[in-house]
Amino acid sequence: MSDQIQFIVEKLNQEPFRKNYNLISFDSLESLQLLQLLSDVLGEIDPKASGEGMSKHCRFFVPSQHSLRFIGIFSCSVPYRSAFRQGLVTGSKAVIHPVLHWLLQRTNELRTRAYLARFLVKMEVPAEFLQDDTVADFNKQYEELMEAFKNLHKEHEQLKISGLSTAEIRRDINAMEEEKDQLAKRVERLKKRVETVQNHQRMLEIARQLRLEKEREESLAQQKQEQKSQLFHAEQRLQRAQVQLKEMQHVVADSKPESLMKKLEEEINFNSYLVAEKIPGEMESKKTSVYYLEKVVAEPAMTQADLTALQSELDEVNAEVNQLIEKRMITYEPTDSKFSMYRQQASIISRKKEAKAEELQAAKEEMSSLERQREQKSSQALGLEGSEVLTEDEFKQYVSKLRSKNTFYKKKRLEIAEITAEYGILQRTEELLRQRHEAIQQQLQAIEEKKGISGYSYTQEELERVSAVKSEMDEVKGQTLDNMSEMVKKLNAMVTEKKASLAPVIKELRQLRQNCQELTQERDEKKIQYDSCVAGLETNRSALEQEVKGLLEECAQEESNYRYINCMKRNLEIQLQRAKEEMKAYMSPDPQERRGAVREQYTRIILEQENLGKKLREKQKVVRESHGSNMKQMKMWQDFEQLMECKRDCFLKQQNQAAIGHIIQEGGKDRLVL
Secondary structure (H helix, E strand, C coil), X not given: CHHHHHHHHHHHHCXXXXXXXXXXHHHCCCHHHHHHHHHHHHHHHCHHHHHCCCCXXXXXXXXXXXXXHHHXXXXXCCCCCHHHHHHHHHCCHHHHHHHHHHHHHCHHHHHHHHHHHHHHCCCCCCCCHHHCHHHHHHHHHHHHHHHHHHXXXXXXXXXXXXXXXXXXXXXXXXXXXXXXXXXXXXXXXXXXXXXXXXXXHHHHHHHHHHHHHHHHHHHHHHHHHHHHHHHHHHHHHHHHHHHHHHHHHHHHHHCCHHHHHHHHHHHHXXXXXXXXXXXXXXXXXHHHHHHHHHHHHHCCCCCHHHHHHHHHHHHHHHHHHHHHHHHHHHCCCHHHHHHHHHHHHHHHHHHHHHHHHHHHHHHHHHHHHHHHHHHHHHHHXXXXXXXXXXXXXHHHHHHHHHHHHXXXXXXXXXXXXXXXXXXXXXXXXXXXXXHHHHHHHHHHHHHHHHHCCCCHHHHHHHHHHHHHHHHHHHHHHHHHHHHHHHHHHHHHHHHHHHHHHHHHHHHHHHHHHHHHHHHHHHHHHHHHHXXXXXXXXXXXXXXXXXXXXXXXXXXXXHHHHHHHHHHHHHHHHHHHHHHHHHHHHHHCCCHHHHHCXXXXXXXXXHHHHHHHHHHHHHHHHHHHHCHHHHHHHHHHHHHHHHHHHHHHHHHHHHHHHHHHHHHHHHHHHHHHHC
């Protein structure tokens, strides 16, 4: 404990506190002074903490939930119990000294923790307030900002640890300036060289244009690459949209209105069951559990003895419940048994219904997750292969088409084989007939030459061919005119038929347009009424909100005044209790209790200080009486010291003169010898 107090005194005497305490003065501090000292230390660690239960004057130090929470932010190893609260209120040394020792040991660390606590201690919002969309959005935004602050603080700390020093930055700046000077000198030299070349200005302009064109080419290439990537992503999105469209078309084509209505009715029944029965029951159970948990949290910490007592009470209540159930079973009536049977059946059916609803909900969630997985797999397949992914029905249709095409292919292959064989026979026949035709032609030409009418057969063939072509053309022209007349008749018939079929539709459309105009006008009138009603309700709501806000502020102010008065009352009661205990100990006939009173302790301290003062005064008297003789003796010693210094100086001078005379004598003897 003495080492702890000595450490606290040393830290308080240093910057920034400078209290100038010693062990005695620190140990003699009163409770209010200790509370003020704790307030100063906490205010130095976090100046903004003075608004939460601390003030510049110790009279306003209220150890409320805020101040205890502020100390708890630092993870201080002081028990968070009623004894600690009581000691903090009374300013007990047994509570204040360990807290001061712990705070002063970790001042820098706690400054950082206090700074982070202002932004990272999460504000709990009640669940009923989160039902509002605006409050939920603000809460979500608040959590996102908290996560962003965490990441930014981590990056800041990493930059502080791994950042460059100022000396390295200065060296880099100096190196860059030197490199800049070298580049400037090099540019000057190149300019001097270029000035000697003819048309150097034009060449520089061309070089500048070339550089600009290269930069433009690079930017265009980059834009082209970006547009390619955007086109690729757009194609992928288009393919996914087409696949989804085909799936929806397939679902719509296979379904009927009756089946769709039946599905919708089932879904509506299921959702209405969830809204009307299941979800309210779950909400009530959750609220009940939350209520009990809050009740448990609000209660003080329980010991093992309290838990044992509660367990025994629980066993007794369970035993009473079992006895009541047995009595009821003994004294039940037949009519009650029938009702109980129906109740049991209803409860069994309701439990089965709840179980089936849960199974259906789980199946729907599983189906939605599988659907998401299928969409992911299909998008991955589209990205890899670039083609559609067939569904099960489409794959079956594809297989059936493939089988029919295979059968048709085999049939056509046999027909091709037969035609090929027949083609070979016909080709051989054609060749034989051509040979015979050539032989007959030669015989005919020989006969025509003999008769003197050469070329008659060729001319006859040409005339027959031309007449055949002319007859074919005439036939084609006749068929074309007939087809055109028939087509015109058909078109006229179709036009008249369409006009006749569209006439009632046009009449109905005119009526619908008129109804649409009337409904549009009515909707506009209703919308104007709705807007005016909404504006009036919004005005009333804002006025009520302002009134509620003012009442809440007034309630908070009154609650704060009540807590302040209550704390002051508790302080006064504690001080009064201490005064009564002090008076009781002082008036007690027992000397041991009287010795433990504060007055007796202060009396002993005063006597000890008076004895110490008496001893110091006697010592001062002795020193004062011997002061003159001591000063005279000190003067004599100073004179003796000066005398000895003078003798030492004279002795040193005499030695120097004797050495110089000896050197002069030796020099004279040397000259005589020479």
